Structure formats: structure tokens, C-alpha cells
Amino acid sequence: MRKFWLVCWHEFKRHVLRKRFIFAILSMPLFVGVIGLVSFLSVWLQYDSTPIGYVDQFEILKTSQQLVKEPNELMGPVKILKYADESSAKTALENHEIQAYNVLSEDYLDTGEVTMVSEGKTGINIGDDFNDFLTLNLLNGKDPGAISRLSEGSNLIIRSLDGKRELNIENWSFILLPIIAGLLFVIAVNVSGGYLLQAVVEEKENRTMELLVTSVSPGELMAGKIVGNLAVGLFELLIWTVFTVIALNILPNFIPMGDPPDIPISYILLIIATFLPGFVMIAAAMGAIGATATEMKEAQQVAGFFTIPIVIPYWFITAIMFNPNGSIAVGMSLFPLTAPLALPMRAVFTTIPIWQLIVSISLLVLLAVFAVWLAGRVFRLGMLRYGKRIRLKEAFSKLPGGRA
Amino acid sequence: MPAIVVNQISKNFGSLKAVNDVSFDVEPGEIFGLLGPNGAGKTTIIRIILDIFKPDTGSVSILNGSMTEEKKNHIGYLPEERGLYQDIPLDRCLVYLATLKGMEEKVAQQKVESFLKRFDLADARKKKVKELSKGMQQKAQLITTLIHEPSLVIIDEPFSALDPVNTQMVKDLLRDERNKGTAVVMCTHQMHQVEELADRIVLINNGKAMLYGKLQDIQSQYKSQSVVVRPVTSLPAQINGVDEIVKQNHHYLLHLSHGATSQQVLKSLMDSGTDLEQFEIAIPSLDEIFIQVVKEVQPA
Numbered sequence: 001m002r003k004f005w006l007v008c009w010h011e012f013k014r015h016v017l018r019k020r021f022i023f024a025i026l027s028m029p030l031f032v033g034v035i036g037l038v039s040f041l042s043v044w045l046q047y048d049s050t051p052i053g054y055v056d057q058f059e060i061l062k063t064s065q066q067l068v069k070e071p072n073e074l075m076g077p078v079k080i081l082k083y084a085d086e087s088s089a090k091t092a093l094e095n096h097e098i099q100a101y102n103v104l105s106e107d108y109l110d111t112g113e114v115t116m117v118s119e120g121k122t123g124i125n126i127g128d129d130f131n132d133f134l135t136l137n138l139l140n141g142k143d144p145g146a147i148s149r150l151s152e153g154s155n156l157i158i159r160s161l162d163g164k165r166e167l168n169i170e171n172w173s174f175i176l177l178p179i180i181a182g183l184l185f186v187i188a189v190n191v192s193g194g195y196l197l198q199a200v201v202e203e204k205e206n207r208t209m210e211l212l213v214t215s216v217s218p219g220e221l222m223a224g225k226i227v228g229n230l231a232v233g234l235f236e237l238l239i240w241t242v243f244t245v246i247a248l249n250i251l252p253n254f255i256p257m258g259d260p261p262d263i264p265i266s267y268i269l270l271i272i273a274t275f276l277p278g279f280v281m282i283a284a285a286m287g288a289i290g291a292t293a294t295e296m297k298e299a300q301q302v303a304g305f306f307t308i309p310i311v312i313p314y315w316f317i318t319a320i321m322f323n324p325n326g327s328i329a330v331g332m333s334l335f336p337l338t339a340p341l342a343l344p345m346r347a348v349f350t351t352i353p354i355w356q357l358i359v360s361i362s363l364l365v366l367l368a369v370f371a372v373w374l375a376g377r378v379f380r381l382g383m384l385r386y387g388k389r390i391r392l393k394e395a396f397s398k399l400p401g402g403r404a
Numbered sequence: 405m406p407a408i409v410v411n412q413i414s415k416n417f418g419s420l421k422a423v424n425d426v427s428f429d430v431e432p433g434e435i436f437g438l439l440g441p442n443g444a445g446k447t448t449i450i451r452i453i454l455d456i457f458k459p460d461t462g463s464v465s466i467l468n469g470s471m472t473e474e475k476k477n478h479i480g481y482l483p484e485e486r487g488l489y490q491d492i493p494l495d496r497c498l499v500y501l502a503t504l505k506g507m508e509e510k511v512a513q514q515k516v517e518s519f520l521k522r523f524d525l526a527d528a529r530k531k532k533v534k535e536l537s538k539g540m541q542q543k544a545q546l547i548t549t550l551i552h553e554p555s556l557v558i559i560d561e562p563f564s565a566l567d568p569v570n571t572q573m574v575k576d577l578l579r580d581e582r583n584k585g586t587a588v589v590m591c592t593h594q595m596h597q598v599e600e601l602a603d604r605i606v607l608i609n610n611g612k613a614m615l616y617g618k619l620q621d622i623q624s625q626y627k628s629q630s631v632v633v634r635p636v637t638s639l640p641a642q643i644n645g646v647d648e649i650v651k652q653n654h655h656y657l658l659h660l661s662h663g664a665t666s667q668q669v670l671k672s673l674m675d676s677g678t679d680l681e682q683f684e685i686a687i688p689s690l691d692e693i694f695i696q697v698v699k700e701v702q703p704a
Contacts, residue, residue: 207487214481215504
């Protein structure tokens with residue numbers, strides 16, 4: 001058991017202390033940060049806080065109440081100034097006191113016709129701001145609650161027939177959770193699986209394997225490698241989670257983000273129950289492929305057969321969302337290779353029958369155990385075989401020298 | 405109690421008979437030569453001894469019984485296919501491999517330091533293994549073989565990639581191990597290296613043991629009726645008791661007549677007034693013995 005931990009710790013340290021790992025682990029939040037920053041900058045550069053004017057010669061609006069800036073709102077609504085006639089608005093525009101002015105037509109209430117006049121480029125925000133301004137002032141005098149509700153819209157709650165599962169559209173981050181968690185799972189599986197593949201193929205290529213198997217049992221060696229590389233993937237996920245939590249704590253100071261997601265603990269347990277055996281299953285498969293392959297390029301090609309099925313639920317995301325109890329969704333949540341993503345996705349939109357949960361997770365765990373067992377066998381068979389592939393039939397037959 | 409007892413082992417790979425009914429034993433405190441040309445089956449025998457392969461027939465006893473995980477900690481193995489982690493610092497690689505042999509990490513670190521100094525690798529301790537020369541990697545590999553003070557050392561082609569200075573250092577190391585009571589199995593096709601070191605040998609060809617026993621006994625058994633002489637000036641054309649005179653690089657090989665002795669030939673040379681720098685009985689090299697043995701078993 002001590003040697004298992006030694007192998008495990010060695011595998012973990014070997015990857016985590018590499019410069020390319022540190023770069024890879026930081027590049028993801030950096031990439032997301034850069035994308036966010038570029039998006040923010042592109043909006044900010046098109047934002048113009050210069051006031052706009054409006055001409056309402058027919059006194060359609062009874063008041064001229066200004067929109068209020070939300071707390072922490074970086075790009076608040078522009079000031080909207082009233083002009084008695086179009087010529088005074090035009091003069092203000094020429095003097096750059098305003099960036100544009102809107103003229104309400106006489107039959108605005110019937111047609112909604114508004115003419116905007118500007119010198120050319122205007123801020124991206126002024127259309128929405130003027131619409132909000134019109135809504136606010138047309139409804140002036142009405143119940144403030146009604147005004148607020150009209151401007152904010154309804155909060156749609158979708159409830160399952162048995163009342164056990166409820167989806168609140170305002171809780172949008174809960175809907176995104178399985179998609180984002182699944183994406184991180186796929187990345188982490190590929191990363192740790194890739195490392196495991198690389199570790200085994202490298203040890204075969206540089207002939208370290210023969211030295212190792214005269215120090216550690218093949219079973220301990222393989223198990224240590226699987227757990228060590230699994231830890232690398234989980235460590236990567238942990239770092240990204242920390243970055244996400246930090247970002248979610250900092251961003252609301254600049255951007256209104258709504259309420260934090262309300263994620264049931266049972267849902268988090270479901271994610272763990274599907275991701276963990278899924279992780280082990282893929283890692284073991286990678287180890288087995290590494291032991292059978294003759295070189296890294298060949299190993300990577302074969303590895304694709306195991307990693308591609310994992311992402312299939314993304315291709316059917318619409319079917320899962322709109323028909324979470326349909327045959328596609330149910331089938332994919334029972335099939336072990338697609339279950340790690342399909343099951344959490346379905347669980348957002350429906351109450352999954354208990355028997356399906358039991359069957360799905362049991363199949364995943366069984367396949368994970370079988371994959372580790374098979375990987376150990378294949379590893380023993382292929383560890384010292386250079387330049388010659390192993391056939392699947394051999395993996396199930398006896399081991400070299402009569403080992404059953 | 406022998407460190408290794410190999411008892412009539414055979415191993416086939418498909419139709420290839422890699423090892424065919426081989427038996428030998430290795431005692432503690434001896435250097436044992438497992439010899440043979442490339443492809444003779446030496447590495448397969450080693451892998452069977454180390455329980456990497458199981459023999460089809462026969463049995464192996466290692467350190468007084470079957471191989472166990474605990475026994476792996478008392479065996480030092482230098483495989484023919486050298487392998488160290490290429491992309492991690494040398495000291496980390498050595499400490500890791502030493503801990504896999506059952507050493508505590510702190511003890512392993514101290515021993516690695518002392519071995520690196522002894523092997524003149526102290527300045528390279530933080531270098532990645534791939535940055536080391538072949539000879540340096542070979543020395544590092546030897547450290548992994550010996551660091552945990554094994555009671556059985558099995559080394560496959562230990563002198564490959566080593567210069568003469570390091571070759572001598574390794575020879576001294578192996579002698580030290582023998583003197584400490586370690587059983588050393590040296591597997592090589594470079595038979596001249598074994599002549600200097602080995603106490604006993606087994607010579608393998610095509611998976612079969614051709615010769616087995618004490619090196620001196622084998623050399624005596626195959627001793628030829630020849631003497632090596634190096635005259636100060638030249639040799640007489642005719643020498644009593646000599647059938648044939650063969651000039652070699654800096655000396656002559658005299659093949660004696662049937663019934664003639666080396667003492668008679670020496671006397672004859674003295675009587676003829678030939679001054680000699682060297683006169684010795686020609687001892688056949690292992691290479692020569694091997695060629696002779698192979699010729700004997702091959703059908704005419």
C-alpha cells in the first residue's frame with residue numbers, strides 16, 4: 001500500500017510541477033478573463049454617456065422622469081433632456097451637448113413611431129435607454145409595483161407534475177451548471193486521461209517500466225497511476241473552481257449579476273456520483289491503451305474512441321432540455337459513457353426516477369471497476385512488449401507465462 | 405543457501421524456444437556470469453528469475469523461495485533496456501526509485517547525495533536526466549541498482565556506454581559488492597569483461613546452457629597445447645617440441661607437438677640462445693571457448 005501512495009504522489013508531483021501544467025491550469029481562467037475583458041471593452045467603447053434629447057411637441061409624455069442608475073452599474077442610463085422644438089434640439093446636437101435627439105410623432109401612441117436624429121455614431125446604449133424612459137413616463141402615476149413588474153418581466157417557474165422538481169428561470173445559473181460542470185469534467189478527463197496515457201507510453205518508450213515492475217506489483221503501479229493522474233485532473237478542477245468563486249465574488253461589484261444560484265445539495269451529490277466513476281473509468285481505459293500502444297501518436301488515436309462518446313450529450317442538449325424523459329435522454333443517462341454528462345443535464349429539467357438513478361450510477365461504478373481490472377491485466381500483458389500491439393482477445397485470455 | 409536456484413526452466417514464445425531446460429545456481433558473495441551472444445535467451449532467463457515472466461516448465465527459487473513483493477526490496481536490477489524518467493531532476497528520480505525499493509525518503513535522499521558524489525555526478529543532481537550524457541545516465545542507473553544495499557544484484561550488460569575509467573569503476577564496485585557478500589549476476593555478451601570478474605559462469609546459446617561451472621575449471625578444460633612467447637629479437641625457424649609457429653601482433657603462438665610439454669619447449673629455446681621477454685601457457689579466452697563449444701555441437 002505504501003508503494004501505491006508513492007506511485008500516486010510521484011505521478012501527481014510529476015505533472016503538477018511541470019511548467020506546462022502550471023501554464024495550462026492558468027491559461028483557462030486567463031482565457032475566460034480575456035474573453036470577458038474583451039467583451040466588456042467592446043461594449044464600454046461603444047457606450048456613450050453624453051445625454052440625448054427628445055422633442056414631444058404633442059405632450060404625449062406627461063412627465064420627464066429620469067432613469068435611475070442601479071447600484072454597482074458601471075454604464076448607467078444616459079440623461080434624457082426635453083427640447084421644446086426640433087430646432088433647439090438640433091442646435092444642442094450641433095453644439096455637441098447631446099449625441100442624438102428623438103422626435104415623437106403625433107400618433108406615437110398608435111404607431112410607436114419615433115425619429116432619431118444624430119450626427120453619425122451614437123452610443124450602443126441610447127436606444128434601450130430611451131425605450132425605458134418612454135415606458136417609465138408613459139406609466140407615470142400608475143402603481144410603482146406594476147411599473148417595476150412590467151419593466152422586469154415575469155419570474156417563470158416550471159414545476160414537474162409530482163411537484164418534486166422545480167425550475168426557476170431566474171435561477172439561470174442552475175440551468176447552466178450541468179453544462180459548465182460537464183465542460184470542466186470533459187476537460188479534466190481529457191487532461192488527466194492524457195497525462196496517464198502519456199505516463200504509461202513514456203515509461204514503455206524510455207524503458208522505465210521494467211525497472212518499476214521489479215520494485216512494485218503491476219496492480220499497485222497501475223492503481224497508483226490512475227489515482228495520481230485522477231488527482232491531477234481534480235486538482236485542476238479545484239483551481240478553476242477557486243478562480244470561479246473569486247470571480248463570482250468580485251464581479252458583482254462591477255456588474256449586476258442577480259441572486260447567487262440556488263443549487264440543491266442532492267444535485268451536487270449527483271454530479272459527484274456520476275463524475276467520479278466516469279473519471280476512473282476513462283482514466284483506467286487510458287492506462288490500458290497506454291500499455292497496449294507502441295507509441296504516443298497511436299495511443300492518442302485510440303483514446304479518441306473513449307473520450308468522444310462522453311461529449312455526445314452536448315450534441316443532443318436540445319432533446320434533453322425539451323424532452324428530458326424522452327428515449328434519447330433516458331438512453332444516454334443509462335449508457336455509462338454518456339451518463340456522466342446526460343444524467344446531471346436531465347436532472348435540471350425533470351425528476352429522474354429512482355430506478356434510473358440506481359441503474360445508471362451502478363452501471364458507471366461497475367464499468368469503472370471493470371475498467372481498472374482490465375487495465376491491470378492489459379498493463380501486465382503489454383508492459384514489456386515493445387513494438388507489438390495487444391489484441392483485445394489476449395486481454396481476456398491468460399497472461400504471459402500462464403498467469404490467469 | 406544459494407541466492408538463486410534455477411531448476412530446469414524452459415520458456416517458449418510461440419514456436420521460438422527462448423529458454424531450453426536451463427539450470428544453475430548463484431551463491432552469495434560471488435560474481436556469476438550469465439553469458440551468451442545476443443538473442444541467446446539471457447534476458448528471458450533474467451525476467452523469469454525476477455518473476456516478470458513465468459517459465460513454461462521448471463522452477464526458480466530466489467532468496468530462499470518464490471518471489472514476493474517484500475523480496476523485491478532486496479534485489480537490485482539493472483535492465484538491458486535502460487530507463488529513467490527523462491524529464492525530472494536526477495536526484496528526484498533517484499530518490500523516487502529508491503523509495504520504491506522500500507527506503508524511507510529521508511534516508512534515500514542522504515544516500516542519493518553520497519552516491520552522486522561517489523559516482524562524480526554531484527554537479528548534475530538538479531539536471532534533468534535527458535540532459536545527461538549516456539555514460540552519466542548509465543552511472544545513474546547503477547545508483548538505482550545499488551542504493552538500497554540489495555543482497556542480490558542482477559545487471560544486464562553493465563559496461564555498455566561506459567568509458568574505460570568508468571568501466572574500471574564499475575568493476576571495482578562489483579568486486580566490493582561481492583566482498584560484502586552480495587550475490588552478483590552479470591549478464592553480458594562481452595565475455596572478456598567476465599573473465600576479469602566472474603567466479604563462475606553459465607554460457608547460454610540458443611536458449612541452452614552450453615557450459616556451467618568455475619571459470620578457472622572451464623578454462624583448464626579447454627586449455628590448448630600452446631604457449632605464447634615474445635622474443636627480444638627473433639625465434640629460431642625450428643624449435644624442438646613445436647609443430648607450428650604462428651606470428652601474432654607482438655608475440656608468437658607456438659602449437660606444441662603431441663606429448664611435448666611447455667617446460668621442454670622453454671628449455672629448447674634457452675638452449676638455442678633465444679632471449680625472451682615473455683613466455684606463458686596460452687589460456688583460451690571465453691570467446692575462443694564459446695566458438696569451440698558452438699562448433700562442437702553444430703552438425704558438420
